[in-house]
Amino acid sequence: MPLLKNSQFVDDDYITVGDEDALPQAGRVLVSFPRLKKEWDEIAKLPAMVGVRLANTDKVEELTPYLSKIALVVLSFPAFTDGRSYSIARGLRLDGYRGELRAEGNVLPDQLQYMRQIGFDSFLVTDRFPLEVWQAAAHQMSLAYQRGLFRQVQETEVWSIRHQGFEAWEEQPHAG
Numbered sequence: 221m222p223l224l225k226n227s228q229f230v231d232d233d234y235i236t237v238g239d240e241d242a243l244p245q246a247g248r249v250l251v252s253f254p255r256l257k258k259e260w261d262e263i264a265k266l267p268a269m270v271g272v273r274l275a276n277t278d279k280v281e282e283l284t285p286y287l288s289k290i291a292l293v294v295l296s297f298p299a300f301t302d303g304r305s306y307s308i309a310r311g312l313r314l315d316g317y318r319g320e321l322r323a324e325g326n327v328l329p330d331q332l333q334y335m336r337q338i339g340f341d342s343f344l345v346t347d348r349f350p351l352e353v354w355q356a357a358a359h360q361m362s363l364a365y366q367r368g369l370f371r372q373v374q375e376t377e378v379w380s381i382r383h384q385g386f387e388a389w390e391e392q393p394h395a396g
Contacts, residue, residue, distance in 0.1 A: 221324075222351060225342035227358035229351065232344070234271050234292060244268065250294065253278050256286060264289060271320075276304040280311055287317050294344075297325035306338060313339035329357035 223232040234250040237243060243251075243259075243266060250271040256263060263270055271292030274283065283293075293312060295305040309321055323335055324344035332343065332354075345354050 221344045221346060222354075223322075223342060224345055224354055224358060225320075227355075229355075236273075248291070250292065253283065257282065260286065274308065276302060276308065280308045283312075284315065287312070287315070287319075290319055292320045292322060293317065294322045294324055295340075297323060297327050300326050300328065302326075306335075309335075309338045309340055329353050332357040333360060 222229050234248040235244055236250045239252055239255045243249060243263065246268055248269045248271065249266060250273060251263065253272050253274050256272045269291040270289065271294060272290055273294040276296055295308055297305050312321065320342055321340050322342040322344060323340045327343055327345065329349055
């Protein structure tokens with residue numbers, strides 16, 4: 221599956237390791253959350269960067285002790301109507317997680333900007349839509365009315381641009 225990161229398609233350099241597979245001693249390693257909890261002492265000693273795949277039914281608060289040493293969190297969207305991973309992503313960003321946050325599963329190009337607003341920064345996309353559609357969705361909107369939880373510094377809100385030169389009290393969205 222192609223990986224869309226920073227609005228570009230890039231190679232996924234993480235090695236997904238099954239729960240029964242041997243841990244590689246180099247490279248970037250992606251493990252399941254149950255394995256991370258079970259084998260943390262061994263995984264923490266790896267010279268590799270570690271990522272974890274979290275199911276939307278996992279208790280995200282159990283991930284907190286490991287977050288400072290995890291470079292990637294992959295959140296699953298098993299169905300279009302299942303938004304639990306949105307809540308998990310928001311919670312992780314509010315808790316201060318600054319590593320890569322990746323969405324996988326039933327993700328649609330129409331959702332891309334909303335997911336970026338919450339803090340997702342990479343997406344494993346399926347072949348359900350052509351790559352050109354994903355590329356267009358990634359560049360569709362550069363400005364937003366809402367403040368994002370993890371907006372990049374160079375991005376500016378529409379309100380800030382629209383109200384440049386006004387007094388501070390006039391810049392409030394309700395002031396019109």
